[in-house]
Amino acid sequence: MSEGGTRGLELRGVTVRHGSVPALSRVSATFPAGEISCVLGENGSGKSTLVALLSGLRRHDEGELLVDGTAVRFRSPRAARAAGIATVWEDLAVAPLLSVWRNFFLGAEPTRGVWPLRRLDLDSARATTARAMARVGVPGLDPDQPASRLQAGERQSLAVARALHFGASALVVDEPTAAVTVARQTLFGQAILAARAQGLTVVVVTNNPRYAHLIGDRFLLLAGGQVAGNLTREDVDADGLTALMAGGDQLGVLTDALTELHPELGER
Known part of the structure; x- marks a missing residue:
């Protein structure tokens, strides 16, 4: 760990471009170890690009990606795995x-x-x-x-169990965009909570704000490739998070108010 670094994953002013179009634009966020960070946003918000960046499928054009305080630039998924980042994909195959x-x-x-x-x-x-x-x-x-x-939830749990066994320090979960059963979410939720209990950094990309609030410690909201909100469970309840996901001016107002009260949010 570098001096002044923190355990977990961190983005500092990260920009990722598809051609000349930024899929992520100057995104700063912290994903601490031992916490579940949920990433939410509509289609096209930059969630998939964030997963690709953390898993080594894409490289950032600007800014820094840090693992346990050390800046990294993955050239492949193998490099991300070697750094301790395991990814559970939406279309996980066995x-x-x-x-x-x-x-x-x-x-x-x-x-x-x-x-x-x-x-x-x-x-x-x-x-x-x-x-x-x-x-x-x-x-x-x-x-x-x-x-x-194996049921779908069991297949994902198998991926989490494997990551824990082989010493991963961070888990990135690409949740399905289609509706899933409560039983599947419950089963996979147990696996995610087990990873958090083992001290892993857990990043869950999901479209379900109520599920996110149930399992998550903090919430990164993306819109148009930019950070639209950086909140914790203390900042917002499940109804509030659901309303924010619906869009409108509420998100901008809340983000401005929280940043004024907590300037450190704007620095993440």
Whole structure:
């Protein structure tokens, strides 16, 4: 960690352009470790670009992206993963014919013995997968069952469990834009809360303000690629956050008022 840095992710005046058009324009925000930060906004607000930036799919044109206080510039998703950032995508895919534990390890299977007698440690792989899934709120899962039998929420929970097991320090979640069931949101919400309890930086991109207020500690509202609001649970209730998502002058008025009372919000 650099001097004066904080644990977590931070954007300082970040601009990302698609050609000559800024998808993000001078965005500053802090995503602290051990908290859930929800990013909200309409389609075209810059949410997808923010996810792409944090996951290493896009590079910023201006400003700074900091991980634990150190400025970084990812050249690939592998570089982002190496820095401890795991991304759970909206269209998360699994290898359906492979077992759950095979999907969990994805080429990093535990072994025992020494070369040339080294072999796969099946018992350890199965037990580790079952413990990791229970840790994120999916107890009693059969690790030998094919991944095709997992529900959507369980597949996302599997991605979170894997990130925790392999030492991720930050989790970026690209929530589905389509309506999802309460059961799925409940299941995946447990996994996200487990990640926060383990001290991870959690960034959740969602279109559901009530769900965001239920699980989130702070809320970054984007509009037209710019920060339209930077709030905490103490600043706004669920009804207020829902109203702000509807647009209008309320968001600008609230943002100005809060920035006047708390100048540090304008510096993030």
